[in-house]
Amino acid sequence: MTQGPATPAAPAHATVAITVNGRLHHRTVEPRTTLVDFLRETLGLTGSHVGCEHDVCGACAVLLDGDPVRACCIFAVQADGMSVTTVEGLAPERGEFSALQDAFCEAHALQCGYCTPGMLIACHDLLARNPNPDEEAIREAIGGNLCRCTGYQQIVDAVELAAAGKVAVHG
Amino acid sequence: MADAPRDPAYVAFRYVGRKHRAVEHRRFVTGQGRYAADIQPLGLLHVAVVASPHASARILSIDTSAALAVPGVQAVLTGEEMNPNLEPMLPGVDAPKVKRYPLAQGVVRYAGEWVVAVVAETRAIAEDVSELVEIEYEQLPHVMDPERAIEPGAPLVHPAHGSNVIFRRVFTWGPVAQDCAAADHQLSYRVRWGRSSTVPMETFVVTCDWNDATGPLDVWASIQMPKYPDLLARCLRPSGNAVRVHFDVDVGGSYGVKRGLKHSILVGYLARMLGRPVRFLEDRIENMRGGDMQGPDRIFDVTLAFDTDSTVRSMRMRAVDDIGAYSGRAPLQLGKPVGAVVGPYRIKSVEYDAVSVMTNKTPQEAVRGFGQSPTNYALETRMDRVARFLGLDRVELRRRNMIRKHEFPYLIPSGTTYDSGDYEAVLDKALAAAGHQDLLRERDALRRKGMLAGIGISTCLEPSGGNSAFEPLFNPKNLTTTWMDSCLVRVDLNGAITAIMATSTSDQAHETLVSTCVGEVLHRDPDSIRVIHADSLGALPSNSLVGSRMAIMLGGAAAGAARKLRDKLIRIVAHNMEVPEDSIEWEGGDAVLRDDPTRRLGRDLLVEIAHRRYHQMPEGMEPGLQEKFVWEVPTGGMMPTADSKVQMYPCYSFESHVVLASIDPETARSP
Ligand code: FES
Ligand code: FES
Numbered sequence: 090m091t092q093g094p095a096t097p098a099a100p101a102h103a104t105v106a107i108t109v110n111g112r113l114h115h116r117t118v119e120p121r122t123t124l125v126d127f128l129r130e131t132l133g134l135t136g137s138h139v140g141c142e143h144d145v146c147g148a149c150a151v152l153l154d155g156d157p158v159r160a161c162c163i164f165a166v167q168a169d170g171m172s173v174t175t176v177e178g179l180a181p182e183r184g185e186f187s188a189l190q191d192a193f194c195e196a197h198a199l200q201c202g203y204c205t206p207g208m209l210i211a212c213h214d215l216l217a218r219n220p221n222p223d224e225e226a227i228r229e230a231i232g233g234n235l236c237r238c239t240g241y242q243q244i245v246d247a248v249e250l251a252a253a254g255k256v257a258v259h260g
Numbered sequence: 261m262a263d264a265p266r267d268p269a270y271v272a273f274r275y276v277g278r279k280h281r282a283v284e285h286r287r288f289v290t291g292q293g294r295y296a297a298d299i300q301p302l303g304l305l306h307v308a309v310v311a312s313p314h315a316s317a318r319i320l321s322i323d324t325s326a327a328l329a330v331p332g333v334q335a336v337l338t339g340e341e342m343n344p345n346l347e348p349m350l351p352g353v354d355a356p357k358v359k360r361y362p363l364a365q366g367v368v369r370y371a372g373e374w375v376v377a378v379v380a381e382t383r384a385i386a387e388d389v390s391e392l393v394e395i396e397y398e399q400l401p402h403v404m405d406p407e408r409a410i411e412p413g414a415p416l417v418h419p420a421h422g423s424n425v426i427f428r429r430v431f432t433w434g435p436v437a438q439d440c441a442a443a444d445h446q447l448s449y450r451v452r453w454g455r456s457s458t459v460p461m462e463t464f465v466v467t468c469d470w471n472d473a474t475g476p477l478d479v480w481a482s483i484q485m486p487k488y489p490d491l492l493a494r495c496l497r498p499s500g501n502a503v504r505v506h507f508d509v510d511v512g513g514s515y516g517v518k519r520g521l522k523h524s525i526l527v528g529y530l531a532r533m534l535g536r537p538v539r540f541l542e543d544r545i546e547n548m549r550g551g552d553m554q555g556p557d558r559i560f561d562v563t564l565a566f567d568t569d570s571t572v573r574s575m576r577m578r579a580v581d582d583i584g585a586y587s588g589r590a591p592l593q594l595g596k597p598v599g600a601v602v603g604p605y606r607i608k609s610v611e612y613d614a615v616s617v618m619t620n621k622t623p624q625e626a627v628r629g630f631g632q633s634p635t636n637y638a639l640e641t642r643m644d645r646v647a648r649f650l651g652l653d654r655v656e657l658r659r660r661n662m663i664r665k666h667e668f669p670y671l672i673p674s675g676t677t678y679d680s681g682d683y684e685a686v687l688d689k690a691l692a693a694a695g696h697q698d699l700l701r702e703r704d705a706l707r708r709k710g711m712l713a714g715i716g717i718s719t720c721l722e723p724s725g726g727n728s729a730f731e732p733l734f735n736p737k738n739l740t741t742t743w744m745d746s747c748l749v750r751v752d753l754n755g756a757i758t759a760i761m762a763t764s765t766s767d768q769a770h771e772t773l774v775s776t777c778v779g780e781v782l783h784r785d786p787d788s789i790r791v792i793h794a795d796s797l798g799a800l801p802s803n804s805l806v807g808s809r810m811a812i813m814l815g816g817a818a819a820g821a822a823r824k825l826r827d828k829l830i831r832i833v834a835h836n837m838e839v840p841e842d843s844i845e846w847e848g849g850d851a852v853l854r855d856d857p858t859r860r861l862g863r864d865l866l867v868e869i870a871h872r873r874y875h876q877m878p879e880g881m882e883p884g885l886q887e888k889f890v891w892e893v894p895t896g897g898m899m900p901t902a903d904s905k906v907q908m909y910p911c912y913s914f915e916s917h918v919v920l921a922s923i924d925p926e927t928a929r930s931p
Binding site for chain 2 (some may be wrong): 119121129130133134135136137138139140141142143146148175176177179180186190193194195197199200201202203204205206209235236237238
């Protein structure tokens with residue numbers, strides 16, 4: 090006979106204060122709520138995607154106090170008091186694109202767009218650290234992000250385009 | 261330096277064929293896409309499924325009491341309870357006893373088959389509670405090998421069907437026996453195509469909402485499936501107009517596999533049962549285990565008849581396809597290759613023995629290429645064998661057998677005419693791009709290092725413009741000869757254009773396709789044209805994106821509707837200027853008289869007449885500016901001939917691949 094787990098008790102709740110894209114949010118969450126579920130389901134910021142929920146695909150990537158992390162592998166409570174940037178927060182102004190977003194459009198660095206938020210976060214982080222990456226550095230930076238549509242080449246092209254400042258930023 | 265003169269076909273267009281940003285990209289790079297999982301109605305309930313750990317077993321008992329006792333649980337559903345209220349999902353071939361329901365009932369037929377569905381207020385609770393469901397099984401004999409499955413005495417996956425063979429047909433196109441007898445040599449060999457899966461980044465997700473007062477079951481799904489709304493309605497048993505599928509949903513990658521009919525039936529059933537919105541969002545385990553994304557699994561036995569001068573005369577091909585435990589459209593994946601059964605080569609006669617077999621594996625579903633890729637692989641492997649036998653360079657052997665550029669349109673033995681091609685040119689380009697000579701050296705260096713290394717060369721066709729002509733070929737009761745697509749274009753009172761398509765954009769920028777074609781015909785900037793998706797109750801008939809068809813079919817439908825609209829405008833102009841219709845030209849949105857360009861009727865006034873001034877419209881014309889066009893696949897519309905020949909698909913694009921692959925023999929990994 091198989092032994093199931095004990096009946097789950099009503100989960101305890103915790104209060105968090107997390108700044109997302111410059112706005113502070115106070116919320117009550119279950120401690121087991123992942124950061125990506127918190128962003129998507131609690132705050133309704135559905136730009137960050139979920140592909141695997143175990144640190145393989147990178148679709149859920151966000152910046153946490155400026156560093157890229159996998160939001161599926163962090164609990165919301167761990168981000169308490171911290172600052173999160175999601176894909177929704179990458180553009181300088183509403184209705185505009187960052188140079189990188191613009192380059193993604195220009196170079197067709199996406200098809201279905203599902204991996205795109207994570208790709209943008211990874212590449213944004215790369216360009217912040219290294220404004221002139223070579224192809225190897227770009228491929229290294231997106232090495233932890235899976236894309237099933239593009240074959241990656243156009244993503245590399247887009248980052249090169251953004252780094253070279255060759256796209257006119259238009260919203 | 262002046263640009264080289266452009267081809268007239270290029271010059272003839274202003275938007276088609278030009279580099280242009282996809283309108284869809286704007287929402288995707290800013291995190292504003294609208295994927296099915298982003299749609300979260302208030303009060304949403306969540307599903308988790310309990311799957312069978314056995315490949316073949318009888319279900320002795322299911323105890324849901326512990327699960328039901330947990331706070332937050334809304335329902336625990338078994339096949340016993342649900343299935344009698346449903347119509348089964350039926351196969352694409354004539355095998356009505358091979359029934360399938362979302363949840364198993366009585367027996368399970370593959371490991372991963374869903375047995376129980378749990379619904380709870382959060383996905384976390386549903387997942388926790390799914391572990392409290394107690395299911396007792398008694399294992400039954402199983403069969404995993406398709407060749408063993410066709411032997412007498414093998415365990416039957418569906419005893420009611422009486423056999424594990426769900427489809428078999430031997431096609432003979434041309435004088436195979438004579439051609440083989442007349443050939444200098446015959447060579448037989450076996451090719452194995454292992455199962456592959458196309459795994460999109462987004463798992464399958466469906467959300468349904470039911471309203472007791474007004475009825476329609478609202479469905480938001482990550483879907484790419486022809487006839488999905490109709491099939492869903494039929495299985496759920498309300499009338500067709502009681503299911504409304506919303507197509508304004510972005511799909512996070514599909515590659516053919518976003519079918520999810522069983523998911524949708526289950527969730528639709530639960531939404532009606534509970535009167536609440538319900539969602540099933542597969543996690544990656546659910547997706548990989550039983551989420552309908554595994555492709556063909558084939559054994560080919562091929563005999564080739566050829567001459568010493570390397571002319572390949574005839575081919576016998578037997579393809580045994582293991583479709584797993586249930587059948588959707590999987591057997592038809594042996595059908596699409598009929599339309600390119602000789603690939604790019606001149607082979608005068610073919611015998612094709614297509615055998616579709618059920619085993620206790622995960623069911624095979626429609627996967628990108630729809631069965632063509634395994635056949636391509638068998639064809640190209642064959643060319644390598646013949647080259648080796650004759651001691652001839654394999655590129656040279658391919659060249660000698662390729663259909664030549666001047667031979668198009670080219671009729672292949674199975675009745676399909678290839679529209680056009682230049683296979684040698686594309687092979688040459690691929691060899692040059694890959695650096696074939698360098699690749700050979702690289703291969704040899706890898707081999708010296710102890711790696712297994714080899715180069716594969718393949719020139720293959722991509723049958724495009726899917727017309728589903730394999731349906732009547734593989735099922736005599738199926739008389740499908742149309743596989744239409746459609747579009748509606750309207751101009752509003754302010755002169756803005758909106759085009760309405762009948763499916764989702766399904767990850768392939770179809771909004772951009774439609775706006776480009778409409779803009780081209782009506783001389784308007786595509787970015788000024790809005791493209792929206794009708795829901796299934798408001799939509800014109802359509803078959804969604806399968807068989808590389810949308811540029812041809814949706815593009816054709818959009819252009820067709822725009823042309824009708826343009827013609828209507830010209831009639832209004834002719835009527836008002838009192839000139840013949842053929843004396844008018846359409847220029848930059850305005851109508852001008854060809855012989856006297858000073859006489860023109862501006863776009864704004866035209867729109868005004870059509871929307872407000874009935875007295876200025878030609879007699880009998882409908883007011884307003886809207887036209888629909890439902891387009892049948894070019895070359896479609898015909899039943900197979902008595903000798904089983906058929907025109908499969910209208911267009912045959914082509915490509916060459918040159919691949920160096922290496923494997924570490926110790927670890928079996930590709931470095
Ligand atoms: S969803 Fe987080 S890494 Fe895949
Ligand atoms: S664009 Fe589809 S997964 Fe990357």
